[in-house]
Amino acid sequence: MGLLPIALLIPILMIAGCNRGHSADVVATVNGHAIMRADMDRMYQAQLAQAQNQQPSPEEADSLRLSAVRELINEEILDQRAAKMNLTATPEEVDAKLASMKAPYSEEQFVDQLKANHTTLDDLKHDLRRSLTTNKLLSKEIYSKVTVSDADITSYYNQHKSEFDLVETKYRIARIIVTSVPSPQPGNLQGSKATTDAEAKKKIQALKNRLDSGEDFGAIAANFSEDPNTSSSGGDMGFVPESQLKSDPMIGAALLKLKPGHMSDIFPVLDPQSKKPVGYSIYKLLETESAGQRQITDPVVQQQIRQLLHDGRSQLVQNAYFEMLRDQAKVENFLAEEIFKNDAK
Secondary structure: OOOOOHHHHHHHHHHHHHOOOOOOOEEEEEOOEEEEHHHHHHHHHHHHHHOOOOOOOHHHHHHHHHHHHHHHHHHHHHHHHHHHOOOOOOHHHHHHHHHHHHOOOOHHHHHHHHHHOOOOHHHHHHHHHHHHHHHHHHHHHHHOOOOOOHHHHHHHHHHOHHHHEEOOOEEEEEEEEEEOOOOOOOOOOOOOOOOOHHHHHHHHHHHHHHHHOOOOHHHHHHHHOOOOOOHHHOOEEEEEEHHHHHOOHHHHHHHHOOOOOOEOOOEEEEOOOOOOEEEEEEEEEEEEEOOEEOOOOOHHHHHHHHHHHHHHHHHHHHHHHHHHHHHHOOEEEHHHHHHHHHHOO
């Protein structure tokens, strides 16, 4: 077969150049770097798992996938910026973080956790690398550069003085709960769950014995408490107003008598509807905040304001930083083009 004449070859090349094809395995590119459909699907499945198996409509599914691709694009932009600044997390840093995550579990329990989260060890290490890389980048580019002066703190206090006038005393409380109520996600590090009242009673007494022998309340709560809302924070419920405590005569009266650092006895956990016992709890008073005006000289007040101002400024600068990097990047979102082409008819 002979060569095509130049006059015929040029139009063919022009047509080929105008057809910006891409592999079906690629859903987007950032500065020419491909974002794979497999990564989008993994993030999409994780989002579905959080929705507790509620099947989305086709439109909702496309919206979730579009959101996943957008997040992957943002991660890739940050990854490329970090690489230019030699801030990519090292394999040693990833392994150290992974080891700290595995520490509370046996090998079997850790594998079960991966399965429950629909992920693999390689996927987890990939996510850890990106997370550590992003933290290193933002620490250098943003957090280390945002400052809050003493004058800023004084100015904020003077403008918001009423916010530091406590109407009533508040009590910072932590708790451990054990219940026979079925739950697929007990929320604690050990995956520990009582299934009967007898098991719950035996478990809470064993935990109380360990606490009485001097073991750390937060560690016990994180590993064994069956309250998914507080176990991850060592049982910490935050500050509770005195009036709220008094609304429960039995527990409230006992907690109001505690001194900071002291624990309660074992209390029954009542079902809100039937008022029947469904489990058991132990409380610890961590600290109190007395009613009245808190002064600017209070180190706690100063730290609260400093953190508030630093977080607010960091978020503003971070948003601007993301916009700047996005504007500088060449992004092609093939999934967005596909959805637009199919649905905008």
